[in-house]
Amino acid sequence: MDWSSYAHVYDIMASNNPSYQDIVKQAISEFADIPIPDGGIIADLGAGTGNFSIAIAGLKPNAIIHHVDNNPQMIALAREKAAQQKISNIQFINSDTTEYLNNAGKLHAVISVHAIYPLSHPKEAISGIYEKLAPNGHLVVCDLGRILDIKDWAFYFFRKNVVQNGFLYTLKMFYRGRTVSAHNKVIANNQKSGIYWTHTTEEFKETLQQAGFHVSRIMPMYRDYSDFAVAKKAGSKRSSGAV
Ligand SMILES: C[S@@+](CC[C@H](N)C(=O)[O-])C[C@H]1O[C@@H](n2cnc3c(N)ncnc32)[C@H](O)[C@@H]1O
Structure with missing residues (x-):
């Protein structure tokens, strides 16, 4: 999967996809309730x-x-957006998630968000997150679980955007973002061939629980293609409630 060429059209998809915006809203509202020490x-x-790191940095100015x-x-685009918004509590780390x-x-x-499924060992990555979290630490996660249906998404985009932004805007958006569906086809093929992890909502919940998490919220999102969860690592017996 060539994430580099996806990077340049990614935000065309993101800003014109109401179901992606729903994930942003949900994740930010979950973070508002998560206490983070200075x-x-x-x-x-x-x-x-x-789209998530910058919003959370704004929401939690005393966190890093x-x-x-x-x-x-992807990092270069994010760095540019953070600078435009004068967000300075972000460190950009060019690294594989597992490393x-x-x-x-x-x-x-x-x-x-939508970044566990492409990993070579997604379940081990979830266990790795659990290990590195402090007692009472939270994981807010949304992961693509079902195989992308490209025609279904194209139809959805078209319908939503014609209604909200008009026909001409929609045509221009499709033209500018024409490589998005090509990228999504690669993702779908990798899902079909088992290179990328697919899961039901129940399987995703079980994976989180098997890693040790207490799952306080689990629900399908992204038009039922993804699973959204809020999960917490238990507090240590000696430290009561300190995050
Ligand atoms: C579908 S995008 C999601 C981006 C962002 N979380 C969002 O929802 O807007 C998946 C991202 O995962 C990154 N990625 C893929 N494999 C990775 C890996 N092994 N380690 C770190 N990042 C990875 C890609 O570069 C890409 O930016």
Whole structure:
């Protein structure tokens, strides 16, 4: 999968896809309730163009956000957006998620959106997140679980955008973002051939629980193609409630 060429059209998809915007809203509202100590670390794994890391950095100005991605183009776009918004509490880390987790210190919260399924060992990565979280640390995660149906998405985009933005805007958006469906085809093929992890909502919940997490929220999102969860690592017996 060539994430570099996807990087340049990624935000065309993101800003014109209401179901992606629903994930942003849901994740940010979950983070609003998560206490993070001053200087605490929040990692965004597979953070892409920064649609989550930058919003969370704004929401938690006293935290340090680790924006982790192994694609330099994605990181460059995110860095530019953070600078435009004068967000300075983000560190951009060009790293594979697994490698980052192997070397990370204690994390106070983790977010990962549509970036667990492409990993070679997604279940081990979820266990790795659990290990690195501090007691009472939270994971907010949304992961693509079902095989993308390209025609279904094209139809959805068209319908939503014609209604909201008009026919001409929609045609221009399709033209500018014409490589999005080519990228999604590659993702779908990798899902079909088992290179990418697919799961039901129940399987995703079980994976989180098997890693040790208490799952406080689990629901299908992204038009039922993905699973959204909020999961917590139990507090240590000696430290009552400290994050
Ligand atoms: C579908 S995008 C999601 C981006 C972002 N989380 C969002 O929802 O807007 C997947 C991201 O995962 C990154 N990625 C893929 N494999 C990775 C890996 N092994 N380690 C770190 N990042 C990875 C890609 O570069 C890409 O930015």
